[in-house]
Amino acid sequence: xxxxxxxxxxxxxxxxxxxxxxxxxxxxxxxxxxxxxxxxxxxxxxxxxxxxxxxxxxxxxxxxxxxxxxxxxxxxxxxxxxxxxxxxxxxxxxxxxxxxxxxxxxxxxxxxxxxxxxxxxxxxxxxxxxxxxxxxxxxxxxxxxxxxxxxxxxxxxxxxxxxxxxxxxxxxxxxxxxxxxxxxxxxxxxxxxxxxxxxxxxxxxxxxxxxxxxxxxxxxxxxxxxxxxxxxxxxxxxxxxxxxxxxxxxxxxxxxxxxxxxxxxxxxx
Numbered sequence: 001x002x003x004x005x006x007x008x009x010x011x012x013x014x015x016x017x018x019x020x021x022x023x024x025x026x027x028x029x030x031x032x033x034x035x036x037x038x039x040x041x042x043x044x045x046x047x048x049x050x051x052x053x054x055x056x057x058x059x060x061x062x063x064x065x066x067x068x069x070x071x072x073x074x075x076x077x078x079x080x081x082x083x084x085x086x087x088x089x090x091x092x093x094x095x096x097x098x099x100x101x102x103x104x105x106x107x108x109x110x111x112x113x114x115x116x117x118x119x120x121x122x123x124x125x126x127x128x129x130x131x132x133x134x135x136x137x138x139x140x141x142x143x144x145x146x147x148x149x150x151x152x153x154x155x156x157x158x159x160x161x162x163x164x165x166x167x168x169x170x171x172x173x174x175x176x177x178x179x180x181x182x183x184x185x186x187x188x189x190x191x192x193x194x195x196x197x198x199x200x201x202x203x204x205x206x207x208x209x210x211x212x213x214x215x216x217x218x219x220x221x222x223x224x225x226x227x228x229x230x231x232x233x234x235x236x237x238x239x240x241x242x243x244x245x246x247x248x249x250x251x252x253x254x255x256x257x258x259x260x261x262x263x264x265x266x267x268x269x
């Protein structure tokens with residue numbers, strides 16, 4: 001199951017100046033909703049997803065994966081069923097993320113091919129999603145697994161200091177993504193194996209990193225969440241129609257949020 005949380009309810013409470021806990025459940029739902037709405041507006045995903053995607057054969061040396069957003073490749077399987085060595089291809093653009101195409105090294109003696117049909121001939125297993133600073137997307141929490149070990153089915157993760165984490169954060173232990181739903185002291189209640197990853201056993205002392213959405217994405221998701229929260233108390237606008245009388249409708253999405261999402265919008269082909 002995919003989880004995209006670009007803002008936590010703790011951050012939203014700080015932004016709104018809320019100190020009480022009476023609206024915590026609502027604020028959590030709003031943060032989740034704002035993240036989904038942002039993805040819908042921008043027509044792309046801003047979280048890391050582990051998946052295998054299939055592409056038609058295109059040319060002997062180039063495979064364009066756009067409009068998908070590629071972050072890294074685990075296994076590139078050619079149209080003849082054989083894996084292509086990571087030393088035989090490059091990801092482009094070279095110096096920025098996300099990656100939009102894969103190019104075979106001309107000196108490798110390798111090339112893209114297919115056996116029976118061009119359709120879905122080549123598969124790319126890897127990590128997908130939009131991030132403009134992916135090298136720093138997973139931040140070291142400074143904390144580690146304290147369970148000995150953390151079992152694959154465990155839903156409670158013990159850490160050295162629960163204050164290093166927030167509810168609604170996505171963390172990574174080795175290759176597994178883990179979603180935090182509650183914190184009590186140094187015990188985190190978690191959902192395992194998120195965003196295409198698989199729940200696995202982790203040894204005591206395994207490092208825990210925290211997903212950091214792209215700064216601008218986090219800002220606009222926070223702005224959107226704050227607007228959604230305030231809408232619960234906002235008066236409805238009144239619009240007159242000669243045949244129907246007066247109809248109340250809610251205010252539309254703030255134009256700065258909509259315009260920001262348009263700048264990220266993926267062009268579908």
